[in-house]
Amino acid sequence: MGRSIATRLIALLTLCAAAIIGVGMLVDYRLSREQILGRLQHESEETIRTIIGDMENWLRGIEGATNLVARILQQRDYSQPGLQQMLRDMLSSDVDIYGATIALAPGQADSPLGFAPYYFRRNGELVYADLAAPEHNYQQQSWYREAVDAGHALWVEPYYDAGGAQVLMTTYAVPVYRQAASGERFLYAVITADVALQELRAYLQRLHLGDSSFGILLSREGVILSSRHRENLMHHFSATTAGQADPEGWQRMFETAIGGAVATQRLPCESAPGECVFRLGTLQPTGWPVGVVYSEHEILAPLRDFQYKTVAIGLLTLLSMAVAVVLVSRRLTRPLAALAGASDSIARGQLDVALPAVRGDDEVARLIQSFAAMTTDLKTYIADLESATARRSRLEGELSAARDIQMAMLPGQGEASERDETFSLWARVRPARSVGGDLYNYQRRGNRLFIAVGDVSDKGAPAALFMARAMGLIQQLAATASDPAAALGALNDALEQGNDNCMFITLFLGVVDLQSRELRFASAGHTAPSLLRGGAAHAIAQQQGPALGLVAGLQYPGNSLALRNGDRLAIFTDGIDEAFNDRNEMYGMERFNGELAACADEPVAAAGPLLLEAIDRFAADRPQSDDITLMLLDLKAAASATSHALIELDREFLLSPGITGAVHRWLEQALARLAPAPRQDLLLVVEEVVSNIARYAGLPPQAAVGLKLTADPRQVAVEVRDAGTAFDPLREARRASLGESIEDASVGGLGVHLITSLTDRQSYHREDGCNILRIVKFL
Numbered sequence: 069m070g071r072s073i074a075t076r077l078i079a080l081l082t083l084c085a086a087a088i089i090g091v092g093m094l095v096d097y098r099l100s101r102e103q104i105l106g107r108l109q110h111e112s113e114e115t116i117r118t119i120i121g122d123m124e125n126w127l128r129g130i131e132g133a134t135n136l137v138a139r140i141l142q143q144r145d146y147s148q149p150g151l152q153q154m155l156r157d158m159l160s161s162d163v164d165i166y167g168a169t170i171a172l173a174p175g176q177a178d179s180p181l182g183f184a185p186y187y188f189r190r191n192g193e194l195v196y197a198d199l200a201a202p203e204h205n206y207q208q209q210s211w212y213r214e215a216v217d218a219g220h221a222l223w224v225e226p227y228y229d230a231g232g233a234q235v236l237m238t239t240y241a242v243p244v245y246r247q248a249a250s251g252e253r254f255l256y257a258v259i260t261a262d263v264a265l266q267e268l269r270a271y272l273q274r275l276h277l278g279d280s281s282f283g284i285l286l287s288r289e290g291v292i293l294s295s296r297h298r299e300n301l302m303h304h305f306s307a308t309t310a311g312q313a314d315p316e317g318w319q320r321m322f323e324t325a326i327g328g329a330v331a332t333q334r335l336p337c338e339s340a341p342g343e344c345v346f347r348l349g350t351l352q353p354t355g356w357p358v359g360v361v362y363s364e365h366e367i368l369a370p371l372r373d374f375q376y377k378t379v380a381i382g383l384l385t386l387l388s389m390a391v392a393v394v395l396v397s398r399r400l401t402r403p404l405a406a407l408a409g410a411s412d413s414i415a416r417g418q419l420d421v422a423l424p425a426v427r428g429d430d431e432v433a434r435l436i437q438s439f440a441a442m443t444t445d446l447k448t449y450i451a452d453l454e455s456a457t458a459r460r461s462r463l464e465g466e467l468s469a470a471r472d473i474q475m476a477m478l479p480g481q482g483e484a485s486e487r488d489e490t491f492s493l494w495a496r497v498r499p500a501r502s503v504g505g506d507l508y509n510y511q512r513r514g515n516r517l518f519i520a521v522g523d524v525s526d527k528g529a530p531a532a533l534f535m536a537r538a539m540g541l542i543q544q545l546a547a548t549a550s551d552p553a554a555a556l557g558a559l560n561d562a563l564e565q566g567n568d569n570c571m572f573i574t575l576f577l578g579v580v581d582l583q584s585r586e587l588r589f590a591s592a593g594h595t596a597p598s599l600l601r602g603g604a605a606h607a608i609a610q611q612q613g614p615a616l617g618l619v620a621g622l623q624y625p626g627n628s629l630a631l632r633n634g635d636r637l638a639i640f641t642d643g644i645d646e647a648f649n650d651r652n653e654m655y656g657m658e659r660f661n662g663e664l665a666a667c668a669d670e671p672v673a674a675a676g677p678l679l680l681e682a683i684d685r686f687a688a689d690r691p692q693s694d695d696i697t698l699m700l701l702d703l704k705a706a707a708s709a710t711s712h713a714l715i716e717l718d719r720e721f722l723l724s725p726g727i728t729g730a731v732h733r734w735l736e737q738a739l740a741r742l743a744p745a746p747r748q749d750l751l752l753v754v755e756e757v758v759s760n761i762a763r764y765a766g767l768p769p770q771a772a773v774g775l776k777l778t779a780d781p782r783q784v785a786v787e788v789r790d791a792g793t794a795f796d797p798l799r800e801a802r803r804a805s806l807g808e809s810i811e812d813a814s815v816g817g818l819g820v821h822l823i824t825s826l827t828d829r830q831s832y833h834r835e836d837g838c839n840i841l842r843i844v845k846f847l
Contacts, residue, residue: 077397082390089382093375100371113330116349116359119283123271126164127223127263127353131240133162134261135221138242141170141257148178152185158261159187159194166237167229167262169199171206173255182207188262215241215258223354225287226265226302236265236302238293238354269294272358281362284346288355290322296361297338310338325350325357341365403432407439419443474503474532477539479510485673486510490582490782491517494672495699498643498680504695505531505573506641507539511546514828514846515583515782518546521699522575523594523641525615531695534571538563538616542577552577552590553626556616560592560624563617572615576639582782585631585703590624592616595645598661599629600636603668605661636672637701638664638679643694647683650690655683672700711738713775715758731758731775738777742784746845749826750784753843756819757788765792765839783828785844795839796832797823 137158146154151170158168167188177183177200184199184206199206206212211224221242229237239260246256272283272294282296292300292308305311311318313336324331325348337344340363348359406424413421420443423436475482475497483496495508505524510517520542524531541562549555556577563573576597578589591612599608611625631637640660647655663682667675676698683696713734731754739747754775761773767790774789795801801820823830829844 077401078390078393081393081397082386085389085393086386089386093378093382096378100374104368104371113347116330116347119271120349120351120358123268123358124352126271127240127351130162130165130261130263131221131353133158133165134168134240134242134259137170138221138244138259141244141259142246148183148185151183152187155185155187156194159189164263164267165261166235166264166267167260169206169260170257171199171212171260172257174207176256211239211241211260212258215243216255219243225289226291226293228302229262237262238265238268239263265293281360281366283360284348284358285351286322286325286348286357288326293356308338310335310344321346321348322357324348325359326355331357331359337363403427403436407432407436411439414439414443414446419447474536477536478508484508484510487672489780490704491580492672492702492704493517493519493700494676495521495697496676496680497695497697498692499695500643500692503529503532505535506643506695506697507535507542508639508697508699509539509542509546510699511543513546515581516550517580517582517701518549518578519580519639519699519701520546520575520577521594521639521641521697522573523643523695523697524573525571530569530571534563534573534617538573538575542575545577549577550579551626552579552588553624556590556592556613556624557622560616560622561620564620567617570618572617574615574641578639580631580701580703582703585633585635587629587631587637589627589629591627592624595640595642597637597639598657598664600638600664600668601632601634603665605638605664607657607661631703633704635703636664636668636675637703639699639701641695641697643692643696644679644683644698646694647687647696648690648693649687655686659686672702676700710779711777713738713777715773715775716770731755734775735777739779739784742779742847746784746847750786750845753823753826754786754788756822757841757843760797760819761788761790761792765790765795767792783844783846785842788841788843789838791838794834797841798830798832 137154140154141151155168155170159165167186169184169186171184172182174182179200181202182200184204186197186199187194188197189195198204199209210227214224215222221240224239224241226236226238229235239262241258241260243255244257244259245253247253268285269283272285283294284292285294286292286305290304290306292303292305295301297308300308305318305322306315317333317335321331321333321335328350331346331348333346334343335346342363342365344361344363346359346361348357350356351358403424410421410423423440423443427433478484478497480495485494487493493510495510497504497506497508499506505526507520507522507524509520512518522535522538522542524535524538538559541559545555545559556575559575559577573592574594575592576589576594577592578587580587589610591610593612593615596607596610598605608629610627613622613624638660645655645657645660649655659682660679663679664675667678670678679698680696711734713731715730715734732751735747735751735754739750742750758773758775761767767773771791774787776787776789778785778787797820803820823843826845827843828846831842833840
């Protein structure tokens with residue numbers, strides 16, 4: 069089926085037709101069923117209403133005749149024979165009454181047993197029975213007691229009249245009260261009219277809604293008075309088979325009917341399959357539930373027969389439709405099958421395969437024409453694709469080479485890591501495309517560390533070319549720049565020249581004094597770096613100028629920051645804090661500083677990749693939209709050694725070499741591990757300084773000169789302290805003019821030249837009455 073469109077078409081159309089027919093039949097069945105059940109419910113309600121109305125009229129007629137006799141007896145006195153004649157006249161005039169009695173109250177009859185003549189019908193004649201006989205004791209009968217207790221007329225629960233008619237009956241009993249001369253009300257008699265239950269059942273036979281349907285009548289106590297099942301008569305409904313199958317349903321239905329409402333309940337059938345519908349109303353005069361029971365299964369039998377016929381017709385229709393679909397679909401799909409074979413050949417590269425002949429102007433014909441045009445276009449496209457592939461391969465090779473060249477311009481070729489005793493540095497650039505515009509650079513000269521991080525506007529090849537130009541200028545500045553602000557001004561002027569495309573670059577440029585830990589920096593529109601100190605990270609405050617390369621002659625403000633051992637400086641481009649995720653949320657400085665603090669215990673070579681991984685996790689599936697550059701710098705204390713010496717000045721110091729000899733020996737010992745060249749320079753400088761102090765400082769005899777030497781892997785610092793006359797040799801000492809002939813040269817003044825030329829940094833200050841000269845030699 070999966071390989072043939074004709075087979076699929078036949079199957080799908082047949083299934084669709086079957087589904088449509090099935091749904092139509094189901095809807096028709098449902099609608100017909102609901103219509104039949106609705107009509108049946110309406111008919112049952114009308115039937116019940118009619119039967120109840122007839123029965124109520126019948127019972128009210130009996131009530132009216134009995135009440136009339138009661139009113140007559142209430143007002144007039146009759147002899148006992150007269151009362152008997154009244155009963156016979158009552159039964160003769162009302163054939164609906166089965167039997168009747170006038171039972172006098174105790175004390176109202178001549179006999180102590182009372183007076184209760186009873187007349188009833190049997191075989192069309194009136195039959196007499198004396199209910200005052202000792203064996204009957206009518207005053208204890210339910211019809212007498214209930215009427216007297218209630219004090220008003222009522223229908224009593226059905227019973228078997230054993231002393232009179234000896235049939236199942238119910239009685240309408242009316243107590244008759246008279247008023248004595250004293251005005252006191254007293255009971256005179258109870259007048260009854262009996263109805264045989266057989267007469268009620270005759271009425272219920274009219275409730276017929278099918279072969280299994282029947283009328284049902286219950287008393288107020290739940291006793292079944294009339295039913296199709298004679299074994300249930302005069303039994304409580306809970307004792308029947310149906311009542312035991314669903315006692316809660318029976319009880320709920322009975323209580324609803326007793327309450328005066330129409331009750332409908334589905335309960336198990338006793339004589340039919342499935343469930344029966346019980347629908348009960350209330351017979352108002354007696355308060356008895358009356359209704360009809362019918363089987364839905366039986367009622368819906370004609371509908372099921374109709375549905376069977378409809379199904380058979382639907383199957384025949386479906387079979388005919390399937391045959392028609394087979395014939396039509398095969399005729400329509402034959403050209404498609406041929407076209408499918410041709411398309412397989414085209415897929416294998418055989419573009420010259422013959423296509424089916426075009427017949428007519430329908431969709432199949434247009435499809436064949438489209439295939440023909442497609443093969444022609446494919447030939448052209450393949451030729452163009454081969455040419456474009458060759459060009460793309462060359463372009464990708466050129467971009468790869470450009471990336472390699474660009475990375476080669478950066479320290480470490482795009483990822484650098486360096487460490488020594490005073491600092492650790494890690495940097496990485498990650499372009500958003502093959503080539504990008506971000507850059508970083510660092511270079512150490514003596515005790516100074518030059519660092520730079522920049523971001524060129526735009527991305528791709530234009531940014532890469534502008535970055536290459538900027539990188540060359542930055543590398544030149546790294547060798548000479550000491551003032552970052554001035555360096556940015558010079559770099560801005562150089563980049564502005566010939567910048568016709570208005571490219572620009574934001575740049576952070578700084579110089580770190582590895583000895584004093586001072587960071588001097590300037591910013592050209594660049595994001596402020598973050599400083600990690602004491603476990604917390606924050607952006608450092610900075611004054612900045614505009615981006616480089618747009619306007620010449622700009623001045624940039626300088627900044628300085630005192631760093632400490634253990635500080636970590638993070639310098640980065642806006643590709644980090646402006647990274648976005650799929651919800652269009654920006655990474656931001658707060659997240660970055662949090663991640664920076666989280667990896668504080670990691671070395672920079674491990675912390676850097678962790679920070680970039682955090683950005684990637686945040687961005688998730690969203691591609692990188694901007695170049696990313698990150699530089700981390702850790703500062704740490706360098707190992708240093710300190711030596712002290714106190715040189716005493718002898719009175720004969722001018723003639724004795726002991727002073728310089730002591731200085732020489734101490735320096736030789738302190739600088740034993742130093743290379744020969746810087747050690748010799750320091751020996752000459754210190755001996756010169758001590759000799760000048762001894763000659764010109766005006767020190768008293770036996771005075772001493774203090775020497776302090778501090779050495780670390782990067783520099784050696786010597787501090788000379790004397791208590792002589794205040795004198796700053798760097799400013800106040802006479803300096804000889806260099807380049808004069810021997811005849812014209814003056815004597816002295818060469819010592820300052822010796823000190824400044826052989827050392828890298830000199831400083832003087834006076835403290836506690838002492839001259840302090842500090843000289844530093846970079847290693």
